[in-house]
Amino acid sequence: MAKLPFDGRVDSVQPRIRLLRSFDEVTHNYLGYALTVTGTVAGVERQFSVGLGRSAQAKHQFRVGDYVCGECLPVERPELEAVEFYKASKLWNTEGDWQQEQGPPPWCEVPPPLETYRERGHRRLTAVTYKKRCVACMWGCRMAVEITVDHWNPGRKEYRYETFCYGPLSCPWYAAGPNRKVPGCQGMVYTEDDWVDEQNTEGRDEDE
Numbered sequence: 492m493a494k495l496p497f498d499g500r501v502d503s504v505q506p507r508i509r510l511l512r513s514f515d516e517v518t519h520n521y522l523g524y525a526l527t528v529t530g531t532v533a534g535v536e537r538q539f540s541v542g543l544g545r546s547a548q549a550k551h552q553f554r555v556g557d558y559v560c561g562e563c564l565p566v567e568r569p570e571l572e573a574v575e576f577y578k579a580s581k582l583w584n585t586e587g588d589w590q591q592e593q594g595p596p597p598w599c600e601v602p603p604p605l606e607t608y609r610e611r612g613h614r615r616l617t618a619v620t621y622k623k624r625c626v627a628c629m630w631g632c633r634m635a636v637e638i639t640v641d642h643w644n645p646g647r648k649e650y651r652y653e654t655f656c657y658g659p660l661s662c663p664w665y666a667a668g669p670n671r672k673v674p675g676c677q678g679m680v681y682t683e684d685d686w687v688d689e690q691n692t693e694g695r696d697e698d699e
């Protein structure tokens with residue numbers, strides 16, 4: 492399939508991470524970065540999201556307000572990606588004149604390397620707050636989640652999306668939302684209690 496041209500203004504740059512769950516176990520796939528762009532893709536004006544590799548972000552240093560153009564492909568398996576398009580190439584960007592008037596929050600700088608996200612750890616973030624307040628923040632992340640329901644039958648999968656915050660624990664916009672539940676075999680359900688988020692982020696001070 493021929494790649495689709497896109498261009499527009501960058502509304503957010505966040506990590507692109509897939510979460511693999513198997514009952515109480517989690518693994519992360521660090522795929523790169525996700526750009527949310529308002530502009531044109533395949534000749535249609537709208538807001539859309541594009542996945543980049545980590546080297547593309549390292550080279551272009553995308554941040555909110557930049558103007559970007561390039562080519563991309565529609566995601567083949569949407570259940571495995573939190574973006575609509577990926578495999579971006581022929582990328583080009585210019586710095587926009589956007590200035591953050593207030594804040595943070597949200598944090599709208601060039602996001603750090605993916606290793607920084609891994610080291611910081613995340614806590615759950617309610618999808619409503621993510622959508623309303625955190626889409627532009629480099630510490631927000633919407634992950635595609637693949638759940639192996641029965642590890643004796645690894646072909647049995649479920650898919651969903653979950654939102655997380657890697658930002659300072661003191662962020663006034665943060666809202667955890669309900670504890671997440673993970674289906675297991677024979678109807679069992681694992682509830683991820685608050686201590687998991689506390690353990691994931693225990694290496695950081697409140698304002699870090």
Ligand code: SF4
Pocket residue numbers: 596597598616624625628629630631632655656657658659662663664665666
């Ligand atoms: S809650 Fe997290 S993602 Fe949202 S603005 Fe605060 S630090 Fe950013």
